[in-house]
Amino acid sequence: AQSVTQLDSQVPVFEEAPVELRCNYSSSVSVYLFWYVQYPNQGLQLLLKYLSGSTLVKGINGFEAEFNKSQTSFHLRKPSVHISDTAEYFCAVIAWGSGNTGKLIFGQGTTLQVKP
Amino acid sequence: DSGVTQTPKHLITATGQRVTLRCSPRSGDLSVYWYQQSLDQGLQFLIQYYNGEERAKGNILERFSAQQFPDLHSELNLSSLELGDSALYFCASSETSGAPYEQYFGPGTRLTVT
Numbered sequence: 651a652q653s654v655t656q657l658d659s660q661v662p663v664f665e666e667a668p669v670e671l672r673c674n675y676s677s678s679v680s681v682y683l684f685w686y687v688q689y690p691n692q693g694l695q696l697l698l699k700y701l702s703g704s705t706l707v708k709g710i711n712g713f714e715a716e717f718n719k720s721q722t723s724f725h726l727r728k729p730s731v732h733i734s735d736t737a738e739y740f741c742a743v744i745a746w747g748s749g750n751t752g753k754l755i756f757g758q759g760t761t762l763q764v765k766p
Numbered sequence: 767d768s769g770v771t772q773t774p775k776h777l778i779t780a781t782g783q784r785v786t787l788r789c790s791p792r793s794g795d796l797s798v799y800w801y802q803q804s805l806d807q808g809l810q811f812l813i814q815y816y817n818g819e820e821r822a823k824g825n826i827l828e829r830f831s832a833q834q835f836p837d838l839h840s841e842l843n844l845s846s847l848e849l850g851d852s853a854l855y856f857c858a859s860s861e862t863s864g865a866p867y868e869q870y871f872g873p874g875t876r877l878t879v880t
Contacts, residue, residue: 686871693768693856694871740809752860753799753822754869756809 652677652745656757671726673741680746683724688738770872778878784845791859798840804853847879
């Protein structure tokens with residue numbers, strides 16, 4: 651079975667500091683990887699996705715992530731965070747094997763708290 | 767704005783009752799997914815419909831059911847509600863079912879069972 655583990659439930663960081671949110675996945679088949687952000691009382695917005703090609707993917711709001719197949723990781727990074735980045739971040743995977751349906755399997759989420 | 771709409775935004779009901787959540791996908795999207803977000807279970811896939819037909823089932827209780835209509839909107843029916851059904855229910859849509867296209871999420875319906 652496929653699973654996603656977000657290694658930190660909360661990440662406090664000061665404004666303008668760099669941040670990394672960690673994500674590891676487990677799957678025996680090909681995977682497609684996503685990061686979503688959820689601002690308070692809102693739905694999920696796609697930050698970035700890895701489907702194929704370059705393992706370094708860039709997304710919206712200055713975020714980027716690197717797919718590492720050998721480490722089965724897809725960590726999210728931003729070189730300098732803003733107060734407005736305070737939100738819940740979800741790593742998700744679509745496992746592309748038999749019975750492909752495109753359903754997303756989510757990690758438990760990481761709360762990014764940016765302090766002034 | 768993702769283009770996916772969900773109604774109602776909030777719903778408060780009592781245990782044992784039945785409710786219907788409605789979702790309208792983005793224009794042109796054929797696939798609709800339902801997810802449940804709760805504090806103890808996190809974000810979980812419930813069920814997927816593609817062009818009116820059920821395509822996949824996840825951790826959906828037997829008390830829950832869904833359907834997708836010819837105009838592609840979808841409804842999630844929750845019956846014999848329990849306190850533990852209180853959660854945020856998201857609908858998402860994508861162009862198709864056979865490829866990992868981006869899923870666009872609606873704003874969610876917050877269900878509170880008292």
